Amino acid sequence: MSKIKIIPLGGVRENAKNMYVVEVNDEIYVLDCGLKYPENELLGIDTVIPDFGYLRENANKIVGVFLTHGHADAIGALPYFLSEFDVPVFGTEMTIALAKISVRNDAKLAKFDDFHIINDQTEIDFNHATVSFFKTTHSIPESIGIVVRTESGSIVYTGDFKFDQTAAKGYQTDLARLAEIGNRGVLALMSDSANAENPKETVNESKIFEAINDNFEYRHGRIIVACVASNILRIQQIFDAAAKNGRKVALTGHDIEEIVDTALELGKLHLPADDLLISIKKIDDYPDEELVILETGRSGEPLKSLQKMATKKHHEVSLREGDLVFITTTPSHAMETTVAKTRDMIYRAGADVKAISDELNSSGHASRNDLQLMMNLLHPRYVVPVQGEYRLLAANAEWAQELGIPKDHIFITSKGDILEYDRDKLLLASSVEVGNTLIDGSGVGDIGNIVLRDRKILSEDGVFIAVVTIDRRKKKIVEAPKITSRGFVYVKTSGDLMAESAELVSKTVQQNLDNKEFDWGHLKQDVREQLNHFLYENTKRHPVILPVIMEINQHRHFNKKKKKSVSDED
Incomplete structure (x- = not known):
């Protein structure tokens, strides 16, 4: 009997960032390698990727990464993963093409070429399992689910899916293949939950095209038109509707141009x-009634770009009266506040705004009936919901x-939970510590909770800086404290507060100089604590307080004075 473990490293109790480990004996199969875009509390963070800690500890066991589709929630973390792990990557032709675009932007991975194109007929034999695939319907062509078949039964990961009987070629689900997998025996089903809360049937894509065309x-x-850059199906519908109505299409952004060129080539x-x-x-060369502008934004996220258009900060397009902003993507619940804010800004700019989701129940993810149909086709012994908030x-x-x-055959997991198949039962055996890896510019994982806390405080209460120069040998203050503030109070109207703060700093510093047990660390901490208490008493705010102490050293053999700065970095 195989020793099987299922470990979610991302994608559970959160939106996106899908990454799941299936471990069979001494082989690890990594399913998807996605990222997510940060929510408001992650100030300054560009993206969030899974924690690779468990994989680092077991790097010699990894046999490959298997990708379900080409969206960022499935492939976005691949460049960071491949910079640490030299393992093969498997996916369909379109998925691999998009993965290569993602990877080639990283100079360190210029020589990496261990990509393998598979399809729904591919079976890959490893020592302890066979990996195969099945077609699914999603908003990008050649989306697939993954089957890890072991001697104890199959572990099936659906990836993003829905059922749509009107789906075009390249987007169709293979129902017969699903029934075949079910007949062979499914031990555990890891099922897409992103639209599970919706009890209504999602409309088919032919209805969505009619709405776009109208x-x-x-x-x-x-x-x-606002659209996610990798939503190839929606882009095709926009092209078709534009051509049918005599309109031209202009693309904005490097991401969309590269993806469209790749999709056309394939x-x-x-x-x-x-x-x-x-x-x-060249959009000014055409009448307004002949234009469609397709905006996908940076990294395929269009809402921020729409805000720039509305405030005339976009480098190519500004909204004006008579424009229609047509949002053809369905944002997650976590983005509702951003969507509302964006709509308001568009209306203020004089334009009109519509969203497909206003009139149609559209989604690329499975509804309640879709989820139950998948279970009825596969007949799993155990169900592990993935891809979604709790x-x-x-x-x-x-x-x-x-x-x-049975309820005890269904597992709602947290990141790092280890589901282990032992003695003919799947059980929650233990867990490993799994956090988030934050990407800030070129920094990977170097931003922690303390830095985020300081950024939050800075964004709310600002910074308060006190600079003072001392002569420690003579135990006196050479230059009176200089107080600077940014984002805390308006200095010109807060003269009394600044003067009293300077007096408090002088008093605190002098007390420390008079102390026989003088200590730089204690001095800075004392200044910080005294200021923090005083400022809160007067303003009910807690700014970040930075004491900067400058020391003058008198040297017997030189007539030069040298200042030594002692700040929080010392």
Whole structure:
């Protein structure tokens, strides 16, 4: 009997950042390698990727990374992963093409070429398991699910999926293949939960195209379409509707141009008219009623770019009266505040705004009935909801129980939980410590909770700096304290506060100089504590306080004076 472990390193109790470990004896199969975009409390953070700690400790066991599709939540962390682990990467043609785009932007990975293109007919035999794949329907072509077949049964990971009977070629689910996998025996199903809370059926893609086409047909001004860059299906629908209504399409952003070029080259996108695409620099050469501007934003996230358009800070397009902003992506619940703010800014700019989700229940993820159909086709012994916040995982678990799957056969996991198959039972055996790795500029994982806390305080209460010069030998203050503040109070109208703060610093420093047991660390801490108490008493705020102590050293053999700065970095 195989010794099997299932360990989520991301993607549970959160949106995106999918990464799951399936361990069979001494082989580790990594399923997806995604990132997520930060929420508001992660100030200054660009992206968040999974914690690779467990994989570092077991690097010699990793046999490969298996990707379900080409969205950032499945492939975004790949450059960071491959910079540490030299292992093969498996995915469909479109997924590998997008993965290569992601990886080649990292100079360290310029020579990495261990990519392997697979399809739904591929089976890969390893020592302790066989990995195979099945077609699924999602908003990007060649999306797949993954099967890790062991002697004890299969571990099935759905990836992002839904069922749509009208899906075009390249997006269709292979129902017969799913039934075949189910007949062979499924030990555990790791199932997409991103839309599990929605009890309504999602509309099929033919209805979504009709909605896009109607807006293009009856609108007379410019149409600015907001879309995720890697949503190839939506981009194709926009191209088709634009061509049908005599409009040209201009693309904004490097990401979208590169992805569209790649998809066209692979035949996953097609242009319904040869002259459909125009340069964004030529949009003023066309009447407004003939234009569609496709905005995908930085890293495929369009909302911030729409805000820049509304405030005339976008480097290529500014919104004006008569424009329609058409949001064709369905943001997660975590983005609701951002969406509302963006809508308000668009209206203030004089433009109109619509979203597909206003009128249609659209999603690229499985509804309640879709989830239950997947379970009925696969007949899993155990269900492990993945891909979603806790309430979504819980909803998926509820739908599983409706089908008669026992509650103790359903596991709502946290990151790092280890599900272990032992003695014919899957059990929550133990856990490993798994956190988040924060990406800030070129820094990977060097931003921790203390730095984030300081950034939060700085954003709320500002910084208060006290600079004072002393002569320690003579035990006196040479230059009176200078007080500087940024983001705390308006200095010109707070003269009394600044003067009293300077007096307090002078008094505290002099007390420390008079102390026989003089200590630099104690001096700085004493100044910080006294100021913190005083400022809070007067303003009810807690700014970041930085005491900077300058020391003058008198040397007997030289007439030069040298200042030594002692600040928080010392």
